[in-house]
Amino acid sequence: MSKLQGKVAVVTGASKGIGAGIATALARDGAAVVVNYASSRAGADAVVEAILSSGGRAIAVQADVTKIAEAQGLIEAAVKQFGRLDVLVNNSGIYEFAAIEDVTEEHYRRLFDVNVLGVLLATQAAAKHLGEGASIVNISSAITHVHTPTAAVYAGTKGALNAISGVLANELAPRRIRVNVVSPGLVITEGTHNAGVVGSEMEAGIIAQTPLGRAGQPDDIAAVVAFLASDEARWLTGEDIAASGGIR
Numbered sequence: 001m002s003k004l005q006g007k008v009a010v011v012t013g014a015s016k017g018i019g020a021g022i023a024t025a026l027a028r029d030g031a032a033v034v035v036n037y038a039s040s041r042a043g044a045d046a047v048v049e050a051i052l053s054s055g056g057r058a059i060a061v062q063a064d065v066t067k068i069a070e071a072q073g074l075i076e077a078a079v080k081q082f083g084r085l086d087v088l089v090n091n092s093g094i095y096e097f098a099a100i101e102d103v104t105e106e107h108y109r110r111l112f113d114v115n116v117l118g119v120l121l122a123t124q125a126a127a128k129h130l131g132e133g134a135s136i137v138n139i140s141s142a143i144t145h146v147h148t149p150t151a152a153v154y155a156g157t158k159g160a161l162n163a164i165s166g167v168l169a170n171e172l173a174p175r176r177i178r179v180n181v182v183s184p185g186l187v188i189t190e191g192t193h194n195a196g197v198v199g200s201e202m203e204a205g206i207i208a209q210t211p212l213g214r215a216g217q218p219d220d221i222a223a224v225v226a227f228l229a230s231d232e233a234r235w236l237t238g239e240d241i242a243a244s245g246g247i248r
């Protein structure tokens with residue numbers, strides 16, 4: 001199946017975790033993919049290598065999406081290499097958990113910079129190049145509904161992202177550019193390992209509340225993103241799809 005044949009996609013934060021799964025799935029479905037990373041060059045190179053060895057097209061591009069010049073450089077690299085842009089997946093994101101008494105200005109700014117400003121800057125840069133039929137997919141989180149304790153700032157960033165996505169769905173609709181959200185539940189990634197979530201009471205609690213009874217894998221999310229990126233989802237914009245095993 002090649003439902004993304006002829007399309008060019010940028011996936012932010014694709015050096016590992018959910019982003020790596022999304023980049024791989026989009027390439028499998030025929031897209032030429034720009035695998036963005038901030039610092040994990042080896043991870044991004046490995047994702048590109050795997051895509052190339054399966055007969056796909058991909059390049060790795062370093063860019064910190066919180067810096068306007070780098071976000072613009074990322075999009076320009078995609079257009080320069082592949083000649084067009086059809087799909088932007090805003091996946092880059094960081095999560096740290098803190099009880100309200102431990103929230104600091106730095107914690108707030110770090111999370112909002114990557115999870116909100118980064119999406120705005122990448123989308124602004126991409127919007128100049130996107131045309132009729134293009135698709136933007138923003139990776140939010142089921143945490144905006146689940147309201148996990150200690151996630152006030154992180155959930156705040158994703159709530160902001162949901163609101164921004166709804167606005168941009170309306171703002172870009174006259175140009176026939178679709179904007180949708182995918183909200184994963186807990187997914188086993190490098191990030192959730194490093195944050196101490198995997199193996200924790202938080203993980204056990206989330207799985208206990210998940211109707212399908214397990215944590216997600218990057219592929220579970222990537223399949224939904226590949227659908228939203230494709231013309232099969234041509235009548236969907238402004239949606240928020242919970243890819244979460246039923247927890248919401």
Ligand code: NAP
Nearest residue numbers: 013015017018037038039040064065092093186187189191
């Ligand atoms: P992860 O394993 O920690 O990977 C995060 C990715 O984001 C990495 O590729 C990282 O690049 C990139 N990144 C971080 N800061 C960046 C920046 N300033 N500019 C560009 N890229 C940057 O995370 P994950 O678990 O796969 O999560 C991916 C997304 O899904 C996030 O938006 C997260 O909020 C969301 N999400 C995750 C879960 C979950 O349970 N895993 C659940 C719901 C939502 P480098 O490695 O190069 O630094």
